[in-house]
Amino acid sequence: MANTNTQALSNLGVSIWLDDLSRTLISSGDLKKLADDKNVVGVTTNPTIFATALSDGTAYNEQVAELAKGGTGVDETVFEITTRDVHDACDVLRSVYDATNGLDGRVSIEVDPRLARDTDGTVEMAKQLWAKVDQPNVMIKIPATEEGLPAITAALAEGISINVTLIFSLERYRGVMNAFLAGLEQAKQAGKDLSKIRSVASFFVSRVDSEVDKRLDAIGSDEAKALKGKAGVANARLAYQAYEEVFSTPRWKSLADDGAHTQRPLWASTGVKDPAYPDTMYVVDLAVKDTVNTMPPKTLDAVADHGELAGDQVTGNYEDAAGVLDALDKLGVSYSDVVQVLETEGLQKFDKSWDELLGSVKSELEKAGATL
Template sequence: MTNAHTQALSDIGVSIWLDDLSRTLVSSGELKALTEEKNVVGVTSNPTIFAGALSDGSAYDEQVRTLAADGADVDEAVFVITTDDVRNACDVLRPVYDATDGQDGRVSIEVDPRLARNTQATIDSARKLWDTVNRPNVMIKIPATAEGLPAITAAIAAGISVNVTLIFALERYREVMDAYLSGLEQAQQAGVDLSTIRSVASFFVSRVDTEVDKRLEKIGTEEAAALNAKAGIANARLAYQAFTEVFTTPRWENLAAAGAHLQRPLWASTSVKDPALPDTLYVVQLAVADTVNTMPPKTLDALADHGEPDGDRVTGEYADATAVMDKLDQLGISYEDVVKVLEDEGIEKFEASWNDLLESVSGELSKARA
């Protein structure tokens, strides 16, 4: 039986993707069960998730021994291990991909985060991941740094489906949408079938509240306290407003007529960081059609247990969202500084997790060769 709470969210038009991936999740049948019981129609991964998976249990031991015997170095080993996991998850989700005509059933894998400030290296990495996984339902995650924008365009132009990640700023989000449309236009000129290309734009939510609420606490007034846990949702709602504006323009309509698909907003970082907040806050409050919500397992479980999606909570809230952002500005909280700090921190965190992953695999390779 499908869970009533997750079904209610799906009925609003939200695709539920799981923010988790491990070999055990795939091989145990758990991922398939989640598609049948909790409306999960996609998977996202990142270096933190892979590092956690590799350190948990023995699922990777045999492959590590084989790679060690073959003389693989640590970078090669990580590449093989992660692309194998993604490929296998793609195969589990292939029925969802087929049933949704390619909209869902997607599995995302990220380019090496150490390349986030290098356009050409990001393009090369995206092509290699796309070719190696070799599944139509894979998505390549490219960070929305200034250097990442032309890489997004190049990947889309080459017919590669892209999950744009680490978006915090509204201005940067508009640049991401422009990069997507430019890529589609170049693909069309090159004779690529636009209907084969899919993209989502991962707009981070709870991390915005973490940074803003820290600044509100320093201000310490009642006015500041009243804005606690409101910035992330307001920012995301204004992002959706921008999405509706861009994807109703003549430029978009020309591409849509040629078979192009919407680049859906994806709400990322949707677990609450403050235990005082409702654990389904960023799910229920951002429910709206043509979006994806990627949830870590605990948030998915909370939604299934007691989440109460009650319709579109976004499109009628633009004025209130603008008011929240205006009040933050009046209190002296610089939006530009907040989003810059978050982008820089996001890259640093993913680099640190990638280094942890490399260190873990290096240690396992050394043990296997001993």
């Protein structure tokens, strides 16, 4: 029987996706159990998640040994390991995909983060990942850098379902939605079935508070302290307002008439980083229909245990959200600088995790007798 709190979240129109994946999670049956017991209907991955999975236990030893024996290089081994996990997770969630007509049951895998500033390289790797996983419920993650936007359009035009990641600013989010619409328009022109193409836009939340709170602490006034922990939710609420606006335009309607589905907002980075805040804050305060909330296991457990929902917390709060950003601006907290710092740091973190993943794989290959 599904957990009462996670079921209530699902009833509000929020899809719960797990921000975690490992071979053990799949083989143990725990992923299926989370789907059955806690309403998990999707999975997201990133380089950090794969680096952690590989370093934990022996689940990958057999495959690494086979690849080492065949003389496979480090990058190719990472590709083989990660795509196998995603393929198998897609199998586990295939029944969800079928039951929701493709809305959920999705598993996301990210392009090599070293390609974040390379449009053509990103498109090429998106195609490779899509072909390798070869499951209708996979999504390819592309970061929302300036170079990533045309790659998003190009990949969607090929009929590839895309999870756009690393979105921090409202301006960039509008650029993402425009790239999505352009991709569908090109897909339509090419004769693709728009009903088969799905996309989500991952808008990051807690990292905004971490950066803004740091600046508010430096200011130190009572007014500054009163704004702590409010920027992330306010920013996301205004993103949903932008979503409602864009997906009610004539441009969208013409695509919807041909079977297209909206690009749902996905709340990412929903693990609370400051212990002073409620650990379910980025779930409860952003509960609204037609969204995805991708949660690390700790946050999912917290929601299941004590996540008290109070209905839609987004659509009636646009004015208050705008007021938070205005108040920050008056205190000298630069929104444009905050989001630029976060994008730069986000890319650096993914690069670092990818390097760690490559290092772990290299070490495992060498243990298995590979000469690199």
